[in-house]
Amino acid sequence: MAILTRTDHGAVAHLTMNAPERLNALSDAMLAALRDEFARLTEQKDTRAVVLSGAGKAFCAGHDLKEMTMGRQAEDGGRAYFKDLFDRCAAVMLAIRALPQPVIAAPHGIATAAGCQLVASCDLAIAATGTRFGVNGVNIGLFCSTPMVALSRNVPRKAAFEMLTTGAFIDTDRAVELGLINRAVPPERLEAEALALAETIAGKLGAAVRIGKEAFYAQLEMPLDAAYAHTGAVMVENMLWRDTAEGIDAFIQKRPPDWDQ
Template sequence: MIGAEKQTYENITVERDGELDSIVRVTMNRPKKRNALSLSHMEDLIHAFTQVESDRSVQAVILAGNGPAFCAGHDLKEMLGRDHEFYRRTFDVCTELMTKVQAIPQPVIAEVHSIATAAGCQLAATCDLVVAAEEAKFATPGVRIGLFCSTPMVALSRAVGQKKSMEMLLTGEFVGAEEAGRIGLANRVVPADRLRSTTRELARKISEASRMVVGIGKLAFYRQHEMPTSEAYAYTGEVMSHNATLADAQEGMGAFLEKRQPGWQNR
């Protein structure tokens, strides 16, 4: 369980919210490297999200960055002059990280205070929700250094659509926070002094629902997203039918009809 035995990481910190124990805050903590994603950094994040996944008391996760950047992408110093095997491992671990973020039942909210570039933009786009400060910027600038942001394009194109994602990938230009909100890359854009409180309030709101039901919905969302419409309806109809039989669904419907607050059992 998170917090039962304090896990120490080299590249990140993990802590419970001071007032809401159901929220976990994961902070990338390589400020001098602008939170660049080295192999060990990504492995720390995968381990932390795996720990969260198995902790039934956690209902939401906030992913933040310490220092001048949210995340500046892959660690280029680590990548320079390596062989194909190293690059393949790097991008495989990156894919494992992105997959893990969307696979855990708890919603993950990116709290983006500054720049999120390349794999850092990918990481933000992969998170279930994004709250951005007005100063935040997003970009996939790999084309400018000869390394096209091919893996970041997967998350980016699914978040903002074909034309805008292609523009970002081909030009490498920054997208400001307001535009990120308009194109669907950010859910909320707020002044910097309200960033943490806004993100926390969003996590708190999520935590009011049944953890089990939220987890079912998150999994179903990503599974149906790439299905043809008829297949998606068949799949989600089955998901809802199963969901309706659960104790929390029966409790929630009953509480609504009786005009009272539900008592979730997470089963």
């Protein structure tokens, strides 16, 4: 059985982490599967949105602690393995940011430590009510320093620091309030709601969404004046496209656009 499965719904790719017996932990194999699939998606312009979910009773429980413990058996006590592991995990999180398609996390059950990092790294998130989120490594003596990067870029800093230092879990109501997820839906509606959002995005001009995602993250890292200069230049290029001119004409004429892309 594949550790990561993919089902395509038109222009939407639905990826499912498929190691339910290990709570879809980000094992070496899972990280490799995610890395490879994201690399494929980068080249697939016909795929316009991605949904990421987990099989079984949980979305993702973070790193595989059994694998990490085995890494200690190396002569250096695991130093090289741990560095490589966290580098590989960071590369997967960065790959989500770099993907041209918006990625929607659809967590349920629990999303803890690097699993919470995975939710925070996705562009959007719709969770099943009852899902619990935590960066709880501190409870076993391991501060969630790398999950902190994505978490602190999603939620207010004092809330992030409280989660990191107490190891406490938050529910979906609190996750919506803090901005970690967009909304929560009944568990039986999770897949349908996530796919519906993905299909809405997939119905837009794909090229516009692609440059929009790239510009969205780029401008966040810039001073205000540089952000306006950058996004203004992006909009100039966007306005010069044939499909954008067609979209504007179609809106004025009250008809569906005839897009090439």
